[in-house]
Amino acid sequence: MDKKTGVYICHCGLGGSTETEEILKKLPKGSIVKDSQYLCDITEQELLIKDINEKDLEQVVVACFASDVHRSIFKKVGDEVGFLPNLIKIEESDDVVEKIIAALDDLKPIKPEETEVDVNPSVLVIGAGIVGEQASLDIGDAGYKVYLVERRPNIGGHMAQLDKTFPTLDCASCIGTPKMVATGQHPNIELLTCSEVIEVSGHAGEFKVKVLRHPRYVDENECTGCGICVDNCPAVVASEFNLGVGPRKAIYIPFAQAIPLAAIRDPEHCLSCRMCEYVCDKKAIRFDQEEEIIEFEVGSILVTTGFELFNCDLRPELGYDKYDRVINALELERLCAPTGPTAGEILIHGKPPKNIVFVQCVGSRDKNVGNEYCSRVCCMYATKQCNLVREKVPDAKFTICYTDIRAFGKGHEEFYNRMQDEGVIYLRGIVSEVYRGENGMMKVRVENTLMVEPVELEADLVVLSAGLVAPADTPQLANMLNLDVGDDKFLAEAHVNIRPMETRVKGIYMAGCAQGPKDISDSVAQTSGAAAKATIPISFGKVKIGPEDEVKVVKETTATAAPIEKEVTG
Amino acid sequence: MEFVDEIIETGGPILGSEHMETLRVCMQCGKCTGGCPSGRLTAIRTRKMILSALLNMRDEVLSSDELWLCTTCYTCYERCPRNVKVTDITRTIRNIAGREGYLAKSHRMAASYVIKTGHGVPINDAVKESRKKLGLSEIPPTTHAYKDALKGIQTLAKKTKFDELIDFDWETMNLKE
Numbered sequence: 037m038d039k040k041t042g043v044y045i046c047h048c049g050l051g052g053s054t055e056t057e058e059i060l061k062k063l064p065k066g067s068i069v070k071d072s073q074y075l076c077d078i079t080e081q082e083l084l085i086k087d088i089n090e091k092d093l094e095q096v097v098v099a100c101f102a103s104d105v106h107r108s109i110f111k112k113v114g115d116e117v118g119f120l121p122n123l124i125k126i127e128e129s130d131d132v133v134e135k136i137i138a139a140l141d142d143l144k145p146i147k148p149e150e151t152e153v154d155v156n157p158s159v160l161v162i163g164a165g166i167v168g169e170q171a172s173l174d175i176g177d178a179g180y181k182v183y184l185v186e187r188r189p190n191i192g193g194h195m196a197q198l199d200k201t202f203p204t205l206d207c208a209s210c211i212g213t214p215k216m217v218a219t220g221q222h223p224n225i226e227l228l229t230c231s232e233v234i235e236v237s238g239h240a241g242e243f244k245v246k247v248l249r250h251p252r253y254v255d256e257n258e259c260t261g262c263g264i265c266v267d268n269c270p271a272v273v274a275s276e277f278n279l280g281v282g283p284r285k286a287i288y289i290p291f292a293q294a295i296p297l298a299a300i301r302d303p304e305h306c307l308s309c310r311m312c313e314y315v316c317d318k319k320a321i322r323f324d325q326e327e328e329i330i331e332f333e334v335g336s337i338l339v340t341t342g343f344e345l346f347n348c349d350l351r352p353e354l355g356y357d358k359y360d361r362v363i364n365a366l367e368l369e370r371l372c373a374p375t376g377p378t379a380g381e382i383l384i385h386g387k388p389p390k391n392i393v394f395v396q397c398v399g400s401r402d403k404n405v406g407n408e409y410c411s412r413v414c415c416m417y418a419t420k421q422c423n424l425v426r427e428k429v430p431d432a433k434f435t436i437c438y439t440d441i442r443a444f445g446k447g448h449e450e451f452y453n454r455m456q457d458e459g460v461i462y463l464r465g466i467v468s469e470v471y472r473g474e475n476g477m478m479k480v481r482v483e484n485t486l487m488v489e490p491v492e493l494e495a496d497l498v499v500l501s502a503g504l505v506a507p508a509d510t511p512q513l514a515n516m517l518n519l520d521v522g523d524d525k526f527l528a529e530a531h532v533n534i535r536p537m538e539t540r541v542k543g544i545y546m547a548g549c550a551q552g553p554k555d556i557s558d559s560v561a562q563t564s565g566a567a568a569k570a571t572i573p574i575s576f577g578k579v580k581i582g583p584e585d586e587v588k589v590v591k592e593t594t595a596t597a598a599p600i601e602k603e604v605t606g
Numbered sequence: 607m608e609f610v611d612e613i614i615e616t617g618g619p620i621l622g623s624e625h626m627e628t629l630r631v632c633m634q635c636g637k638c639t640g641g642c643p644s645g646r647l648t649a650i651r652t653r654k655m656i657l658s659a660l661l662n663m664r665d666e667v668l669s670s671d672e673l674w675l676c677t678t679c680y681t682c683y684e685r686c687p688r689n690v691k692v693t694d695i696t697r698t699i700r701n702i703a704g705r706e707g708y709l710a711k712s713h714r715m716a717a718s719y720v721i722k723t724g725h726g727v728p729i730n731d732a733v734k735e736s737r738k739k740l741g742l743s744e745i746p747p748t749t750h751a752y753k754d755a756l757k758g759i760q761t762l763a764k765k766t767k768f769d770e771l772i773d774f775d776w777e778t779m780n781l782k783e
Contacts (some may be wrong), residue, residue: 153659353685397687404686439635465640480638481641489651490642490651
């Protein structure tokens with residue numbers, strides 16, 4: 037350590053100035069140590085440049101609170117003096133002197149070696165739920181090519197499984213189907229269903245992408261979705277789209293409005309009788325279809341891989357795996373939906389349920405199962421589901437057992453108010469256990485915390501408001517794209533406040549529940565933002581990249597074995 | 607010292623301070639009270655007790671009867687969504703209450719059996735019968751079989767002043783009063 041050094045301590049995030057003298061004592065002759073209040077300010081940076089030039093400083097260290105965010109701010113300094121300040125992240129709990137001295141021991145010069153590259157005018161969007169669709173439509177409308185990769189046989193994601201949306205009680209199909217159709221028909225969107233991204237390399241502006249396309253065993257372009265193959269297929273299995281409530285065939289169309297509207301054959305359950313082939317007028321059945329690798333290049337990547345539903349078996353005291361009168365909220369959604377397996381008729385053991393208890397925070401706000409976060413949608417979807425069931429069963433009674441009601445979105449508090457007005461009982465207390473009483477009805481044990489009294493509610497239907505969790509293979513996806521995973525197991529953003537749609541890799545963005553639980557309103561808002569972010573380098577045409585922006589290829593595939601649709605239930 | 611700190615400090619050396627610190631993060635959801643097998647039949651309201659401790663209501667908590675109604679079954683401890691170590695916290699509060707002379711009669715009684723027999727629950731005919739059925743010796747190899755060992759336990763009780771804590775009368779070999 038013999039270089040003339042400038043140490044600048046930016047103390048607005050550190051809560052006060054530090055012992056500059058003590059640091060100076062340990063530095064070579066001609067060095068300086070300065071306490072600065074706002075180094076991110078342009079005037080302060082000009083002073084920094086002046087110092088470097090006048091005092092012939094050979095290296096500069098900036099100790100500040102949020103160094104990850106501030107790297108780009110010192111670009112001007114780099115341009116002027118030929119090297120970039122080394123940023124040291126200091127937190128309030130750190131010993132500032134000790135940390136700076138330790139960092140100086142092993143300081144490597146950073147040259148501003150960014151190069152400018154052309155940007156491929158196309159975007160890869162991974163995951164085609166409402167979030168991936170909206171982003172693709174926005175980017176497509178901006179005039180750029182979109183590769184929309186979806187692992188399942190159809191687009192639409194979880195929203196396609198919903199009956200209605202909160203807080204306005206819009207029919208989910210009525211507002212979701214037009215988006216699906218528009219996505220399927222958009223001239224700039226290339227839809228790759230039954231497909232998974234298996235390798236990404238390159239950098240912002242020019243990512244090389246490999247996609248594995250699983251066989252559908254049906255020619256998507258020839259199939260008209262007439263369903264004659266489905267009608268004639270003899271093999272019946274449980275429908276993943278309907279969460280096992282109701283059947284499907286071994287060759288099937290997941291749901292009536294599916295996009296692309298084409299059948300898919302599930303080889304695991306197919307009896308190979310080839311009846312489908314025999315009855316198909318269009319000759320669209322392809323038993324010999326094989327998986328293929330598709331390669332292309334894009335300028336930006338947008339990750340919109342969504343969520344999975346919490347596995348309620350991890351809270352065994354709630355009896356989800358034991359009692360058929362205990363179901364999860366998405367299953368109730370399928371029972372309510374006119375497109376569902378019961379055509380919207382809600383029957384539990386052959387009768388409409390009259391006493392329904394909702395159990396909130398199942399797998400959310402629960403460190404015990406590793407999910408410390410709030411899932412942000414369950415308070416409102418349970419409130420909504422009371423309305424959905426009431427439409428079908430007007431004399432049903434509803435109790436929502438909650439920890440805290442979180443009605444923070446636009447129109448949410450009003451909706452909560454409305455459902456209280458319509459007689460839904462909100463009981464403050466988390467359900468401790470569910471068991472079957474002698475009369476066969478469910479008993480729900482919960483403390484009415486506001487009355488400080490443990491109570492036992494009787495219910496003919498218990499609905500578990502399951503939380504949202506990160507898709508199980510998020511770590512592999514993160515690995516492939518060189519992204520970070522947060523403590524909540526969702527993908528980590530570059531900064532939660534000011535860079536929520538960016539990732540640690542330049543050119544890779546994310547939106548919706550891939551980043552963390554959020555409702556449809558917030559997801560759609562975020563995805564349009566992320567779409568704009570992803571198109572910025574494309575519309576500019578060039579992007580600056582450094583060596584650290586290169587995506588390292590990870591030789592571990594995220595691809596799963598067929599049947600692909602198994603992923604739906606999570 | 608605030609009561610909440612006193613509880614954490616008291617339990618810390620035995621259970622670990624991290625374990626005890628969980629007391630602070632109770633979110634008052636009631637999962638403990640709702641499933642408490644004792645509370646179904648008795649007056650114990652686990653969440654209220656934790657809340658009272660957090661609000662530093664020292665006298666109320668230490669003098670309450672419900673403090674002694676926990677059976678230490680650990681159901682609340684297993685289910686708590688914030689991983690609050692409820693049962694261990696309850697036991698620690700009992701230790702403080704014991705020191706302050708609030709030990710419940712039933713607990714003093716059980717403790718007196720430890721001095722008298724070496725067991726909180728001494729062997730009885732039913733247990734002897736069960737042991738025989740299981741192919742075990744009728745009397746277990748404890749103070750029941752080794753009467754000399756009981757002397758050791760009684761010496762320990764005196765040295766640790768356990769006898770004073772529970773108000774044990776060596777003459778009547780029973781609780782005072």
